[in-house]
Structure formats: C-alpha cells, structure tokens
Amino acid sequence: MARAPWVKTSGGEAGSRRRQRGRIRIEDVAELAGVSAITVSRVLRTPAIVAEDTRRRVDEAVDRLGYVPNLAAGTLASLKSRLVAVVVPTLRSSVYADTIQGLSDELSTAGYHLMVGYSGYSAELELSVFRAFMGRQPEAVVLTGVEHSPALRRLLRKRKLPTVEIWDLADDPIDIAVGFDNFAAGACVADHLAKAGVRHPAVLGSDPAREARAAKRLAGFTARCQARGLRAPVVEPLIDGMSPEEAESGFRRLVARAPDIDGLFCLNDALAIAAIMEARRLSIDVPGRMRIVGFGDFDLAAHVAPRLTTVRVPGHEMGRRAARRLLDRAEGRKRGQRVEDLSFELVQRESA
Amino acid sequence: MARAPWVKTSGGEAGSRRRQRGRIRIEDVAELAGVSAITVSRVLRTPAIVAEDTRRRVDEAVDRLGYVPNLAAGTLASLKSRLVAVVVPTLRSSVYADTIQGLSDELSTAGYHLMVGYSGYSAELELSVFRAFMGRQPEAVVLTGVEHSPALRRLLRKRKLPTVEIWDLADDPIDIAVGFDNFAAGACVADHLAKAGVRHPAVLGSDPAREARAAKRLAGFTARCQARGLRAPVVEPLIDGMSPEEAESGFRRLVARAPDIDGLFCLNDALAIAAIMEARRLSIDVPGRMRIVGFGDFDLAAHVAPRLTTVRVPGHEMGRRAARRLLDRAEGRKRGQRVEDLSFELVQRESA
C-alpha cells in the first residue's frame, strides 16, 4: 500500500530539496537549547514571559548558531510585517532625507523597517510605487503631501491602513496629517519682505501645476502681497523645481521682464542660492537692490554670501512625529488630532 | 472518536480567526476564474506557459478583485525575496541618492525592491543595519566603500550572498566592486592645480580616519603634489565631512595658518562652495589669489560665483552598473571582472 498522504515524505534531518542549504531555523536553535520552537520565538519577541534560566540557554544557542529569524515566515504567520512604506517625491533633495531619517530613527528602535520609494512628484507614479509596496504587507504608510490619485485614497481607506501624510496640512486627511502650513509660510515671507520695504515682488519656483506644496507657498505669498498693497508678484515658473540650472536662467528672465523687482521669493533654497549667485554675476546687489528669501534652510543657506534669509521647516521633526503617531496607533494608544501642525520659522540672515 | 488530526478544522469559507479580514487571496482569484491557485500563480509569474484563454480569465479576475499577491508568502515558499539590501553612509547627501536611483531604476524593472539603510560612516552601524536587514532574506547586498567590519565580511562570504561594493575600488573585494579610483581622482586634482601654477596647496575635508574614500583622495592628492615638487599640502581635517559650517571655520583657520596658500582641494563640493563663499567674505580672490577645486559635481557647483571646478563622479552609473551585475548573476549569466573601474572626470570651470 502507498504511504498515507499525511505522512511526511521529506524534511527530515537530511534536509528536503526545498530547504535552503545551511540556513539555520528556529527549530535548530530550539534543539540546541533543549526547548521547543515556540519558546525560542518567545525569547526573541517577548523575553519577559520566559523564565530567566530558559532565556539564557536560548540566547546562548542563538548566539552560537548565529540565528537570524526569517521575517518572511514571521510576517506570514503573524500577519504583521513590521514594515512601513514611505513615498517621497525624490531622494535627491536633502529635505526629504531629513524626514526619512526622522522616521527611521523612531521606527527602528521599535523594530520596524522602512521601505522607501520616490514618486518624482507624480501622483500616478506614486500609485504604482505604492502598488508594488503593497505586496510586502506594510502595516502603515507615509505619503508626502496631500494630493494623491483617487485610486490611492480609495485603496488606503478600504484597507484601513494607518496612513500619515507629511509636509502639508489637509482639510480632509486620508487618516493623519503631520505637516506645516505652506500657505502661511508664503504669507510670512511676504510680510517680511513688505516690512523691509519691498514694493515689487517676484517669485521663482516650480510650476504650480506640478508641485502642490510649492504652489501653496506661492498662493500664500501672493495673497499677502495683495493684502499689503504691493504690486502683484511677477512669477517665473520652472519645469524642474529644484534645478539651479533653471533658476539661473529663470532669474535672468525675471530681471529682463521686470527690472524694478526689489524682492524675490524662491520656492526653495537651491533656487535661492542659484539666484543670489546669478545676481552677483549681473552685479545686482543683494539685499541692497534686491532682497532674496529662500525656503527650506538647506545646509548651505547659512554660508553663501550674502547669507540666505529663508524659512526653516521641521523636516526631521515631521518624520519623528509621523513615526510616533503610527507607533501610538499600533500600540493601541490615544489617537490625537487628525491634523498636526508643526511650526516653521523665518530665519533672518543677510539676503533680506 | 475525535476528529483525525489531519482534517481541516478551520479555514473554510467562513474564514478562520487568523485570516486577515477582507484580504483577497490567490484562492479567491482562482475560484472566480474557475482555475486552481497554481494556475493563477503561473499567470502572474510566467504568463507564457499558460493558455491564452485561461490567462485572460485569470487577469480579469485579478483586476476585478484588486488582487495583490502576498510577497511574504511567496518569499517563504520560493525562498526568493526579490529584495536587495543597500547600505549607504547617509541619505542627506545627494551623491548617494543618485546611486540609489540608479540601482532602483534598473532593479525595479526586474521586479526587485530595495531596502535602503544608512551607516553614518560607521562600520559598526553598518553591521547592525545589515543584521536587521538579513531577516528579510535579501538576495543581494550593495555596500558603500570597501572598509567593512570583519564580522560583516565573514557573514557575507559564508552566506554566499552576491555583494557589490560601490564608490571605491578594492584589491580584494568581498565579491564584486563597482567604483572609481579615489586615489587617482586626488592625483588628477593635484595635476590640474600644479599646471595652473599652484605652489602652496591645501586640503579641506573630513577626518581621514572617519572617511576612507575621502582619505584616499587626500592621499592621491598629497602624493602627486610631492611628485611635482609642490610644498606639502596644509591639511585641515573636519569632524563632519559634509558640513558647510565646519568648512567655513576650517577655511579661516587654513588661511590663518598659511596665508600663502594658492590652491585648495576640498574633499567634496559642499565644502568647496562654503570655502568659495568664505573666501569672498575675506576678500580672497578666487581663482586670482587662490584656486579652489571641489569633488562630486553637486547640482549647485556649476552655478556658484565663481563657477566651481570639480571632479564629476559616476553616481547614477555606479548604481546602474551594480544593479546590472547583480541581475546578470541572478540570471546565471557571465560573471565579468571582479572589480569594475568607472571613470571620473575633472570639470574645469572658473574657480581653478
């Protein structure tokens, strides 16, 4: 008679063909420590509930064998991946790197890992990156900004994935938002320039259609200029909102279009630094003839000549706060407000 | 008599307590399409071997249900994670971001994902980040530089994990190295300055003990200066090798120590830009009285005043090449040479 089907036909001590050669399994540790597999699992995940003596023996076996738990198996068994998906517009800009480090600092101590992807400022790409991530069963999601493809919003709400939107505030966040008020930041710059006597403002930055957050800063700036009776800002949009290349030529176009510009708001510091440099080449005195304000307080901002007046943004802090909110939720703690408004700060230096 | 142990006691259509509510499984797709689970799996992974009619029905069911395969389960079953672990020194510098994008561009089309971590230039931290990654069963590893903790080297060799070391060349790579010659780059800068008439060179950059690649550039620079009979370079090491803050004060110390310096090599562009700016503040003419060369060709380098002469490095290309080498290996193709030397390029602009 044939073997009954439920009798193991492989997987004994010799090792089945499907098992990875040489990989150490929890079973191996258990055997060496003289306990069962589940006890090893408990030592690794909830040491407090294991007797001290047992714990010591297991720890020793783990060390001796160099055991590393297979998290794919753990994820499958526990339905918990300890993975957080993060999508930022780009990695090339250090501003988001700060936020990622903030997230990582906070989450890694809690045993979570980050999956980081970038969207290139496109909602479609964001969706496709996210789709790819979904298969890895993230327990939470961090997105940049509040503009997302409707399909993504639906997906997230349906799955009830804890989601944090960062770098902006939302009227109706998908779940939680941790950011700052880009509109107010733009207005704050307008105030500063107006108080310094600027009458003919201009703006250099990304195409409002492409970058929602920069567009809000622009809107806040424009509104406040109007409220204070300044001339309507001359706006020079750029295709790539982070390109010093484009900033240089854009600045030249700007002064050609309106030679009387006496105040310039650059939608980020990379552009502002390039503008300051081009101003020097054109012998336009900054801040004498033109005041320039940046945004973001990049590392170099404080060190260019003249030192750049800019808006400091809580990049690292947003990451930390977003992480904390997610951990609070995971541990079933308080929920807190849905929209968390961290503050920005105008840093006055020499350029305005 | 009790139920025989091999009879399923749960997991029927009602859903067991352990199953995630509402999650769609391959089984659900199979049922809707009127095929078995394995056929769905084949449609998703090797569509070519499935009959066209079946494939269409399955694709439709996948779409209709919005099915996303659980990669944790797939990883466990196939022993293939489609995951590549990457460790860079920091995310805050755009130079590594380029490399990561290069890796990601190439790997994502092949269905691989990246796990990115940062080591803060510390071999110990690198090891601990790597340990954390191991549990997710990466199929390959990308490390920055060729200096690693011995424990890490042992671990990688023992597991036979395909490994690429980037951003440097190694005499004895762990496995594969794809980088460029930092020593030669330093020498190349020395050549350029010497030809321009520099006699009293200096170097501003990270502490050689902390950053091995910057140290090699320094060594190459120093050696070539000596070979050309220049005065031995005055070296001003910095604790944080990327800090414009420190560059500014370091530059001041440098000119105080040796007022006759007529050529400065900054070990990266962030420092070089800060140095140029401080030179202006001190009314030191660049390049008239002092020539300055950077390293890395950051975005802003071409746009500061004076425009920065620097060394362009194949950041994106290293990522792509590293990815290709790993994919070649995964697909069992040719092995190629162990150490791949991509070229750098001195970009002459105005500052030297």
Add this chain to the structure above:
DNA sequence: CCCGGGTATGACAGCGCTAACATGCAGCCT
C-alpha cells in the same frame, strides 16, 4: 486502435514561523 510525446492544468506538501489552545506543575486555600 494504441502509444509516445508534448502541452496545459491540478493536487499536495511544505517553506519557517506564530496564534491559539493545551498541559504540567507549583503553591495556596478550603
């Protein structure tokens, strides 16, 4: 008509781990 070989699909077990429940054993109370 059967047979061999190729193609398309299915059944089954198991990847390595953990949730859920079961068991065993002190220590204490009645």
Add this chain to the structure above:
DNA sequence: AGGCTGCATGTTAGCGCTGTCATACCCGGG
C-alpha cells in the same frame, strides 16, 4: 486530600504562496 490559580512551556494547525510531481488531454504515427 481535592481543587483552584497562575505561570512556564508545549502541541497543533495554519498563514498564502510555490516546487514538484501527477494527470488529463490532444495530436500524429504506426
């Protein structure tokens, strides 16, 4: 003594997928 409580550990059955082998079917040749 019997039972009850609480702690430490073990047993069992999956988690959702894919490797492997089995099977069904079709086609053409003998």
